[in-house]
Amino acid sequence: MTVRLRPHHLLCMLTYVGKGYSEAFVDNYDRIIARLSAGEDVLICEGPDDVCGPLLVSADAHCHRESVTVRDRNALREVGLLQGRPLAVGDTMRLDAGLLAAFRDAFAKGATRSACGGCEWADLCSRVAKSGFDNVRLVAGAVRHTAQ
Secondary structure, rough: EOOOOOOOHHHHHHHHOOOOOHHHHHHHHHHHHHHHHHHOOOEEEOOOOOOOHHHHHOOOOHHHOOHHHHHHHHHHHHHHHHHHOOOOOEEEEEHHHHHHHHHHHHHOOOOOOHHOOOOOHHHHHHHHOOOOOOOOOOOOOEEEEOOO
8 A cells, every 4th residue: 555645744743743633643653653664655746635634524635725735835846855856746755764864954953944934843843853753653764756
């Protein structure tokens, strides 16, 4: 199977420590992180993804807001720059430990943080990065870009 992720969730997964909007959201995210840690592929999608699922029961879910779309555009650009090649919706990725380290290093240095502007979780993510990514749940590695 393949995990569908919107671009800014490529950054969110770096600092995920089991916190979220609701118990259902955290349970879902934990299952996704387990799949990613086991080496499942990622498909970059546009709009709500597998992480968003539990939030979509609400008619006013923030997953559809323009501010989130802006985060996705920024993340797509920054992750592509980090990888040295453009990243686009429809691309697939494979987990790789070396790239996870590179992604986390860039995140900690602020190189991929424009996607975090206005996010209510930005302070938590900054604390996690400052701690050296203690207690993060994604353990397998990072994502390697493969164009389709």
